[in-house]
Amino acid sequence: MVAANNLLKGGRCLLLSRYNRSFIINGRQLFPLPPSPRKPTLSLSSIASLHSIPSTFTVAIPSPTRGRHVGCLCSVADVVDSSSSNSPSLAPAGSSSPPTEVLDMEAVREAAKLLDIRVGKVLKAWRHPDADSLYVEEVDIGEAEPRTICSGLVKYVPIEDLQDKKVIVLANLKPRNMRGIKSSGMLMAASDAPHENVELLVPPEDSVLGERIWFGSEDEKENQPAAASPNQIQKKKVWEAVQPHLKTDATCIATLDGHFMRTSAGPVVSKSLKNANIS
Incomplete structure (x- = not known):
């Protein structure tokens, strides 16, 4: 717990965009996330009156378009003295650039729960x-019809390594037209720093097609919220916030900040790339 009056001196809140729904609180850009039952929700007006606040909490900010409140998951580090010379300047209204700062890792993990990552199988390539x-x-990926997906893997993966192989699919990206073919999803892969070696992420052989993947312990599967829509993923820049924190570890297991990427049959892995980026 931290004294609230020390954190909110000179504080202010600004709605950046009615479409982007991001906010500035004391110079820190925040992004709306689903409310967490484990985190207390505080209004902006109530924070200043509290003697102390939790280290992580949700700020309820009125939405100008629907007359309701939007929850922003915050941490003490997000609420700083805006009079400090080190505080970042406010972004211009309507800014649509990707966030340069991400909330604390707990907020990133909450954002990752909005991704619809599934076990898939390549039927034809x-x-x-x-x-x-x-x-x-x-x-x-366990749907009525197979997805058509375009992947920039020709330089890295022989086509025979795709045919009839189980893969990991990010399924709630907005479809894109890629040279005349509509691509509805992304095959997830690990790559080394110079991007010279790329390997597809691999689920356990006995994993179930269409199963939704989660991060963390086996018990956390039950706590997954519903996946966000492709429009929400794009507007809230969820993938852009989560992707920099996806890595393989020293044993080639795919992780989010050290939390395993899991199926019911076990963790997702890269064949040989250690401490590699995932995208």
Whole structure:
């Protein structure tokens, strides 16, 4: 617990954009996340009147468009004295640039729960007819019809390593037109720092097609909220906030800040890339 009056001296709140729904509190950009039952919710007006506040909490900020409150998960580090010379300047209203600062790692883990990451299987793969660097895949992720996904893996993965292989699919990205073919998802892969070696992430062989993947202990599977819509993922820049924190560890297991990427059959891995970036 930290004394509230020491944190909120000179504080202010600014709605940056009615579309982006990001906020500035004392010079720190915050992004709305689903309310957490484990975190107390405080209004902006009530924080200043408290003698102390929790180290992590949710700020309830009125939404100008629907007359309701939007929750922003915050930590003590987010609420700083804006009179300090080290405080960042306020972003211009309507700014749509990606966040340069991410909330504390607990908030990143909460954001990761909005991603719909699933076990899939490549049914068929072929070279894109109009793009030398792209494969086109039909991928079963447990839906009524397979997804069509384009992947820039031609330089890194032989096509025979795709056919009939289980893969990890980020399924709630907004579909993109890639040289005339609509791509609905992304195959997740690990790569070394110079991006010279790339390997697809691999689920356990006995994992279930379509199972949604989670991060953390086996018990945390039950605490997953519903995945966000592709529009929400894009507008709130969820993937941009989470992706920099996805890595393989020293044993090639895929992690988010040290928390394993899991299926019910076990963790997701890279074949050989250690301490590698995941995208």
